[in-house]
Amino acid sequence: xxxxxxxxxxxxxxxxxxxxxxxxxxxxxxxxxxxxxxxxxxxxxxxxxxxxxxxxxxxxxxxxxxxxxxxxxxxxxxxxxxxxxxxxxxxxxxxxxxxxxxxxxxxxxxxxxxx
Amino acid sequence: xxxxxxxxxxxxxxxxxxxxxxxxxxxxxxxxxxxxxxxxxxxxxxxxxxxxxxxxxxxxxxxxxxxxxxxxxxxxxxxxxxxxxxxxxxxxxxxxxxxxxxxxxxxxxxxxxxx
Numbered sequence: 001x002x003x004x005x006x007x008x009x010x011x012x013x014x015x016x017x018x019x020x021x022x023x024x025x026x027x028x029x030x031x032x033x034x035x036x037x038x039x040x041x042x043x044x045x046x047x048x049x050x051x052x053x054x055x056x057x058x059x060x061x062x063x064x065x066x067x068x069x070x071x072x073x074x075x076x077x078x079x080x081x082x083x084x085x086x087x088x089x090x091x092x093x094x095x096x097x098x099x100x101x102x103x104x105x106x107x108x109x110x111x112x113x114x115x
Numbered sequence: 116x117x118x119x120x121x122x123x124x125x126x127x128x129x130x131x132x133x134x135x136x137x138x139x140x141x142x143x144x145x146x147x148x149x150x151x152x153x154x155x156x157x158x159x160x161x162x163x164x165x166x167x168x169x170x171x172x173x174x175x176x177x178x179x180x181x182x183x184x185x186x187x188x189x190x191x192x193x194x195x196x197x198x199x200x201x202x203x204x205x206x207x208x209x210x211x212x213x214x215x216x217x218x219x220x221x222x223x224x225x226x227x228x229x230x
């Protein structure tokens with residue numbers, strides 16, 4: 001089946017630095033990818049939708065200058081958390097639609113800890 | 116505004132018995148519903164789905180029921196197995212103008228299947 005590979009799985013960074021998270025679709029092309037964030041014991045909240053070759057669409061309340069999304073190819077989308085702060089510590093998950101209208105495949109997630 | 120809610124944060128069931136996980140939604144424009152299973156530090160994995168034009172879908176030990184008038188769906192797992200212990204998210208899809216769709220997650224229910 002369709003696989004979405006997400007890296008790194010875990011990252012610890014210092015406050016004020018930037019962190020890049022990669023999401024790759026394996027064996028299929030993903031024109032649209034989605035980035036979610038999950039706080040402990042809470043739901044997965046959609047942050048933004050990235051479309052290959054165009055600007056990402058951000059959900060209300062998500063700072064686009066802080067969470068930079070690039071979807072330069074049909075198999076790769078990246079999320080860069082810029083000038084990270086401890087409150088950005090969270091679990092970030094990407095997903096891609098897999099051909100069927102309602103099919104979504106998720107990456108394994110990235111645990112970001114900002115110290 | 117939580118449009119998809121799972122009012123039970125946790126559920127404990129004995130092995131071999133039935134697990135019933137519930138989900139309520141508020142947006143009548145949702146037209147497709149999915150259940151995902153999630154382990155800590157991993158992305159969600161798809162379990163089963165149902166279209167809004169149906170009231171039941173079954174796949175092995177998993178059955179999803181949809182009551183549109185009550186805006187309620189439930190996931191039945193029978194018989195429950197220890198390996199079913201995980202967090203279960205229901206999710207709903209809303210199709211917006213332009214052909215895209217958006218996945219909204221519930222708050223999750225931690226299922227524990229005890230020996």
